[in-house]
Amino acid sequence: MCGIVGYIGKREIKRQLIEGLRELEYRGYDSAGIAVMQNGKIQSFKAVGKLSNLDEKTKNFETEGPGVGIGHTRWATHGKPTELNAHPHMGEYSYVVHNGIIENYREIKAMLEADGVTFLSQTDTEVIVHLFEKEIERHSDLFSAFKATIDQLDGAYAVLLITQKAPDTIFFARKGSPMIIGRNRQGEVFFASSDAPLIGEAEEVAYMEDGTIGYATPDLIHSEPDALQFVSLSGDKLTAQKGGYRFFMEKEIYEQYQVMGDTMIGRVLDDDIVFEELGKTFLEGISRIKLCACGTSYHAALTSSYLFERQAKMPVNVEIASEFRYKEPLLTSDTLFIVISQSGETADTLEALKMAKKAGLKTLAICNVDNSSIVRLADATILTRAGIEKGVASTKAFATQVMVLWMLSIFFAKKRATLDNHTVKEELRFMSYVPKVLQKALDVHEKCKRLSKRYLHGHGFFFIGRDIFFPLALEGALKLKEISYLHAEGYPAGEMKHGPIALADAELFTIALMPKTLLYEKTKSNVEELSARDSTILSISPEMFELADDFILTHPHKHPMLEFFEMMVVEQLLAMEISIRLGNDVDMPRNLAKSVTVE
Known part of the structure; x- marks a missing residue:
């Protein structure tokens, strides 16, 4: 996601800011900008695309002597990636950069516009700087005005603000979005949204807690x-x-509860689901859905097919993109064609999207990378906001895809009036619990680490589950295959007796997903059949299963999707710890690439 830097000192400020932003490129961005203040005057530069474009914009600009500066790499959430929407955003005499999302920006913007303020961008961030300058009129000192501004913001933010009224000062605030401040013996002060820009610059740092101002x-x-x-x-x-x-994959598993908040902010409200990306008439003439994806994204699509049919009462087909391209599919005009891709460059999915466009279907992309090929081609896009994912085996990208699709199923259900208002509110309430569920799920990491040594050999793994836990079983098996190089299959629990149970013996490891909220007794019966054939059983469930050889206890929940997300984390951690114990490179497994741009 977006990156922030700030600097107070005597060195060449532009270079400090741009080099700091370069250390944050790994987070992903679509535009960048800086604002530099010296002698009470502020100069700002912004560019779309890579930092090299900002370098070109600022090649004739240099500073000498003391001053302050702020910089930002933006990953679009409100408004397209344009120079006007890039940070820093300016008021009459102040500039601001911001990570996160201001949920109540529409109300603040309407109030400010009624008071005569003119906005230049489509972003939520711009309200901060205009609100600050309004608060200055009502307060005797600048810090009081800044505190009054921050008090009015709902949502998540890391904010840096500079103003000509305080030429040597950077104001800062943090809630829900990381911010670090550093300093050294030369009297320099540094700000950043991760450690990387501060290495070699700051001698000591403070990691701001939520609510710091x-x-x-x-x-x-x-x-x-x-x-x-x-x-x-x-x-x-x-x-x-x-x-x-230890690995980017581990970091990304641990980031899931944070990025899930980013995915939901501004979309999941107390009594409504909002997708600004979809116009009011987007679903007109649509009566069915076709989902198309590859790999992990296909598993997210398969999961959502249960949700769309159950909640929005829409018939759904799920297609593997590489197969769809060659099956001469029947495409009807009442079909919404949804493609899902982490990178937005997946070759098979992109070609499938082109086929749907050629057939005249309305298209929607679920993607993590703005301005990618799939995003540019689709009629509409919902960005998952997972931030850059360096581990080849997807974790947080999958989690946010599933969340967006769950949100979309409720959005469609509300539009089609297939769920009553009470049920919609209940779904939204459970959605709001997901970040905390993902955080609590990490409690089992040490258990997964200890168990991993028992699952290094044998002739294979079966991951089994029912309903939405069948696609999750597929995903768990894929994770293990990708990074451990052990053979694993995902299977519907009820299908084991139709052939695969012939493989059951003590050297066949069964990872059983046994949620209490959905078909527990049925799944339990299937696991008992495997246990009777001497298969080694690892039960993942909130309830102890007496026939299990090993178990990982999950927390009790009242909604299947909460159990889904917790079991997802368990699968990820278990696969990672098995791979680490085998001595593999978890982040860069053999034969695989992060973005598959060939057939």
């Missing part, structure tokens, strides 16, 4: 409600990007 000058760092706790900073830049985790 303050300001920094060359002589003072003031924070409320508590003083910042600085610690020594050490390590190299790659380690900093990994955030102290």
